[in-house]
Amino acid sequence: MRSDVGHRIGRWQALCRGQHIVTPTVGVDLTALTLGPGVSPCQPVSVACQGGVSGPAQTRRMTADLVIEAEGLVKTFGKTRALQGVDLAVPRGTVLGVLGPNGAGKTTAVRILSTLLAPDGGTARISGFDVVRDAERVRQSIGLTGQYASVDEDLTGRQNLELFGTLLELGRAGARRRAAELLDWFDLTDAANRQAKTYSGGMRRRLDLAASLVGSPDVIFLDEPTTGLDPAKREDMWDVVRSLVNNGSTVLLTTQYLEEADALADAITVIDHGRVIAHDTPEGLKRVVGGQTLEVRPSDPAQLPRTAEILTQVGSGAQADEIRKGVLAVPVTDDAALTESVARFATAGIAVTELSLHLPSLDEVFFTLTGRTASEDDTTTRPTEVAA
Numbered sequence: 001m002r003s004d005v006g007h008r009i010g011r012w013q014a015l016c017r018g019q020h021i022v023t024p025t026v027g028v029d030l031t032a033l034t035l036g037p038g039v040s041p042c043q044p045v046s047v048a049c050q051g052g053v054s055g056p057a058q059t060r061r062m063t064a065d066l067v068i069e070a071e072g073l074v075k076t077f078g079k080t081r082a083l084q085g086v087d088l089a090v091p092r093g094t095v096l097g098v099l100g101p102n103g104a105g106k107t108t109a110v111r112i113l114s115t116l117l118a119p120d121g122g123t124a125r126i127s128g129f130d131v132v133r134d135a136e137r138v139r140q141s142i143g144l145t146g147q148y149a150s151v152d153e154d155l156t157g158r159q160n161l162e163l164f165g166t167l168l169e170l171g172r173a174g175a176r177r178r179a180a181e182l183l184d185w186f187d188l189t190d191a192a193n194r195q196a197k198t199y200s201g202g203m204r205r206r207l208d209l210a211a212s213l214v215g216s217p218d219v220i221f222l223d224e225p226t227t228g229l230d231p232a233k234r235e236d237m238w239d240v241v242r243s244l245v246n247n248g249s250t251v252l253l254t255t256q257y258l259e260e261a262d263a264l265a266d267a268i269t270v271i272d273h274g275r276v277i278a279h280d281t282p283e284g285l286k287r288v289v290g291g292q293t294l295e296v297r298p299s300d301p302a303q304l305p306r307t308a309e310i311l312t313q314v315g316s317g318a319q320a321d322e323i324r325k326g327v328l329a330v331p332v333t334d335d336a337a338l339t340e341s342v343a344r345f346a347t348a349g350i351a352v353t354e355l356s357l358h359l360p361s362l363d364e365v366f367f368t369l370t371g372r373t374a375s376e377d378d379t380t381t382r383p384t385e386v387a388a
């Protein structure tokens, strides 16, 4: 395979200078992007940019230590109100999980915050820089992994990363070093010299994330970063996100996997129909729903009926159910139900191998807040339309 990386860089740079749309061979269709005032269409090349900030001092307004701030973001596409006044706030060195069903407005919010799209109303700042007025400065500090992969499929994994490094002016050796580091980090070293088009979906996703990190950005937007990854790779990706944050990065992550938000996010903003309907810590959100569940597995499955009777007595009145094979669960309103059930099992001579008290899952929280499960994609998830 022959790929002329130098030629590609030259072409991309020429296109950037000429303000033409750059459309990578694969991935985000840049022609579909609506660009804000003063926003270069070449930003997917520069969006992961980091490094020296030059030029005249820009207006910079930062609230406390909020790295990502948005107030009243509004965006309308024709008759569709994608965002209807969204506020977001992410303190330095933390992860904000943005949850919402299909069409809730998550990607639209990320595109505005990463300068790919101009808002119709409201304001947003990244590290104190306005995403519209100071778009260039914003792009210098962010990394963006979109919902759809944006790597060049004709290049190998390594060439893709080295190309980004070269565009970010890391120098030849620096670009090589960074590419090797990221390939290792994302478990792609063995596939490094294969064209990206031969990669599996999960490998492409990892390469896309690696590409957004070439410039070691301070602020990272991850729009559904683990969609399509198998569970093991998803957990690897969670480790990557955790180590980014440990190294001081601030992350805004959209996801439909509630366990992902639970595992990674310091705070969660739930969006529905373009509006924020809840914002809290994962624990706080679970407490909003209220109640806990007591789960018990008797050692002897023959004891299930008797165990269920006891659980029903100590619970909040509902019948105990078998939620997994051999495991009974009952809703309880009080932590004391745990100790009371232990005493009753002892008196009844029932040995148990599992006994635990759970807060509601985020799935339950989501259902309570929106009346739908996170993965549900029915007509009720359509955003509000502007009245004709």
Ligand SMILES: Nc1ncnc2c1ncn2[C@@H]1O[C@H](COP(=O)(O)OP(=O)(O)OP(=O)(O)O)[C@@H](O)[C@H]1O
Binding pocket: 032, 077, 078, 080, 081, 082, 100, 101, 102, 103, 104, 105, 106, 107, 108, 109, 147, 256, 382, 383
């Ligand atoms: N460029 C566009 N033109 C027209 N409508 C758009 C455009 N981009 C987004 N929309 C609409 O705006 C609404 C919000 O879309 P958005 O992509 O932000 O949702 P999302 O929360 O990211 O959904 P998903 O979970 O499916 O990724 C949707 O109804 C979508 O169809």
Ligand SMILES: [Mg+2]
Binding pocket: 106, 107, 108, 147, 223
């Ligand atoms: Mg989306």
